[in-house]
Amino acid sequence: xxxxxxxxxxxTLSEEAFLTINCTYTATGYPSxxxxxxxxxxxxxLLLKATKADxxxxxxxxxxxxxxxxxxxxxxxxxxxVSDSAVYFCALSSNRDDKIIFGKGTRLHILP
Amino acid sequence: xxxxxxSPSNKVTEKGKDVELRCDPISGHTALYWYRQSLGxxxxxLIYFQGNSAPDKSGLPSDRFSAERTGGSVSTLTIQxxxxxxxxxxxxxxxxxxxxxxxxxxxxxxQLSVL
Numbered sequence: 001x002x003x004x005x006x007x008x009x010x011x012t013l014s015e016e017a018f019l020t021i022n023c024t025y026t027a028t029g030y031p032s033x034x035x036x037x038x039x040x041x042x043x044x045x046l047l048l049k050a051t052k053a054d055x056x057x058x059x060x061x062x063x064x065x066x067x068x069x070x071x072x073x074x075x076x077x078x079x080x081x082v083s084d085s086a087v088y089f090c091a092l093s094s095n096r097d098d099k100i101i102f103g104k105g106t107r108l109h110i111l112p
Numbered sequence: 113x114x115x116x117x118x119s120p121s122n123k124v125t126e127k128g129k130d131v132e133l134r135c136d137p138i139s140g141h142t143a144l145y146w147y148r149q150s151l152g153x154x155x156x157x158l159i160y161f162q163g164n165s166a167p168d169k170s171g172l173p174s175d176r177f178s179a180e181r182t183g184g185s186v187s188t189l190t191i192q193x194x195x196x197x198x199x200x201x202x203x204x205x206x207x208x209x210x211x212x213x214x215x216x217x218x219x220x221x222x223q224l225s226v227l
Contacts, residue, residue: 043115043221044203044205044216096145097168098160099157099170100157101157102154102155102157103154
């Protein structure tokens with residue numbers, strides 16, 4: 001079945017550091033890929049998405065590129081801020097059904 | 113309201129009791145999901161409703177779990193004979209159309225504690 005694997009946290013970085021959170025997937029067909037974020041005390045919200053190979057999703061300085069050859073969708077940001085501290089979830093939706101499967105989440109702590 | 117509403121926000125129950133969790137999606141959203149969020153387990157898919165189609169129940173962990181969606185709007189997740197391992201945050205999400213193409217809007221969740 002479909003699955004998403006993302007790096008375990010917590011990840012702790014200093015402000016202005018470069019961030020990478022790895023995400024790989026297993027899926028039949030041609031999935032759409034997502035990153036959702038859960039800020040402290042808030043509900044999950046969509047951060048970015050990509051619907052086909054080589055697409056790049058971007059939002060709030062974050063980027064992720066849909067790499068079919070490596071079945072990956074790694075999240076990157078060039079210079080993180082304290083306000084980026086949150087839990088980040090990688091997710092996929094197969095084109096054969098609309099069930100969205102999430103990874104286990106990666107908690108990110110940014111130190112001032 | 114403007115967002116997905118879930119009630120109650122917190123529920124404490126005794127092992128063996130039944131519980132009902134409610135989700136009120138955004139008006140007009142045809143897709144509705146239930147997920148379970150446990151520490152270290154991420155978001156576990158439970159069930160998916162899309163319009164008038166038969167729901168995808170493939171994520172329900174046992175026959176103690178059931179869900180219904182009345183009139184294409186409000187949904188209720190029922191857990192019978194609760195067990196301690198059912199303790200988790202239960203999240204509901206809705207989307208305007210097929211969630212593979214539309215983003216999900218999440219509620220704040222119901223924190224269920226089974227003593």
